[in-house]
Amino acid sequence: MGLIILIVTGALMGWLGSIALKIEDGRTILRNVLAGIAGSLVVGIATSGGVFLGAIRAGTLLWATIGAIVMVGLYNVVRERVLR
Numbered sequence: 001m002g003l004i005i006l007i008v009t010g011a012l013m014g015w016l017g018s019i020a021l022k023i024e025d026g027r028t029i030l031r032n033v034l035a036g037i038a039g040s041l042v043v044g045i046a047t048s049g050g051v052f053l054g055a056i057r058a059g060t061l062l063w064a065t066i067g068a069i070v071m072v073g074l075y076n077v078v079r080e081r082v083l084r
Helices: 002-020 026-047 058-083
Strands: none
Touching: 002 026, 002 058, 026 058
């Protein structure tokens, strides 16, 4: 169950990041969602001690949310530098 929560949290943060950045391109929105999922999974698994199939703690969820936000931000910074 914890894995599903991490994936949903990452997808939600990626989607909200797309809204906040006013991105309307479908491919870029999908990439933001994938970046959010990746960030959430990496940080969530790291902070849960590798136990992500069972219950998830509030602290792990908070860190996973922060990881998703940071990953979406880094993705958009790199994307902007490449496009210039």
